[in-house]
Amino acid sequence: xxxxxxxxxxxxxxxxxxxxxxxxxxxxxxxxxxxxxxxxxxxxxxxxxxxxxxxxxxxxxxxxxxxxxxxxxxxxxxxxxxxxxxxxxxxxxxxxxxxxxxxxxxxxxxx
Amino acid sequence: xxxxxxxxxxxxxxxxxxxxxxxxxxxxxxxxxxxxxxxxxxxxxxxxxxxxxxxxxxxxxxxxxxxxxxxxxxxxxxxxxxxxxxxxxxxxxxxxxxxxxxxxxxxxxxxxxx
Numbered sequence: 001x002x003x004x005x006x007x008x009x010x011x012x013x014x015x016x017x018x019x020x021x022x023x024x025x026x027x028x029x030x031x032x033x034x035x036x037x038x039x040x041x042x043x044x045x046x047x048x049x050x051x052x053x054x055x056x057x058x059x060x061x062x063x064x065x066x067x068x069x070x071x072x073x074x075x076x077x078x079x080x081x082x083x084x085x086x087x088x089x090x091x092x093x094x095x096x097x098x099x100x101x102x103x104x105x106x107x108x109x110x111x
Numbered sequence: 112x113x114x115x116x117x118x119x120x121x122x123x124x125x126x127x128x129x130x131x132x133x134x135x136x137x138x139x140x141x142x143x144x145x146x147x148x149x150x151x152x153x154x155x156x157x158x159x160x161x162x163x164x165x166x167x168x169x170x171x172x173x174x175x176x177x178x179x180x181x182x183x184x185x186x187x188x189x190x191x192x193x194x195x196x197x198x199x200x201x202x203x204x205x206x207x208x209x210x211x212x213x214x215x216x217x218x219x220x221x222x223x224x225x
Binding site: 004042044099 | 115144146151152155156159167169170202204213215217218219
């Protein structure tokens, strides 16, 4: 059972375009993290959101946690080739120690 | 180094052999996670260590998989009698402690079972 579904699975856009990646679940999470992973490397944390409705901005990246803490989105403004990578969301279970990772969104930004 | 270190970076072995993967976490981090990642996919939780507490083994896919963490630092993931479906990248992450703490990942071990 995949608790976190990400969409789209693949995304190829031109430099300068905007994009949004979605992370959806029917489960409630105590917190949610977004990571970016490049080939041959481990994921690197971008942000952690904890409060329902929370919005965090990191330069051109805007992260939102849904009011019910079941879903999240990542919006990138004016994408750059350096944004290319696999974007992963991860939800922390309300009980226990697990983080449930999403299915991933592979982003390619074409110069 | 300052980051999480995993070895070997690549491992190719024959079906039926045992393999041992190593993770050296960031010094002082009490939490340690093992994950498995198939090509271009999300991460599958395997096991979690927190300090001296009993590990959370709920993600281990079969009894062929086991993990230890000695002295609260280095961890080894062992896969016995490997199968072709075990082929994947095995990632280790460490964190400062509380569950909401950011996880710092190593670059993984790419395991290929022939």
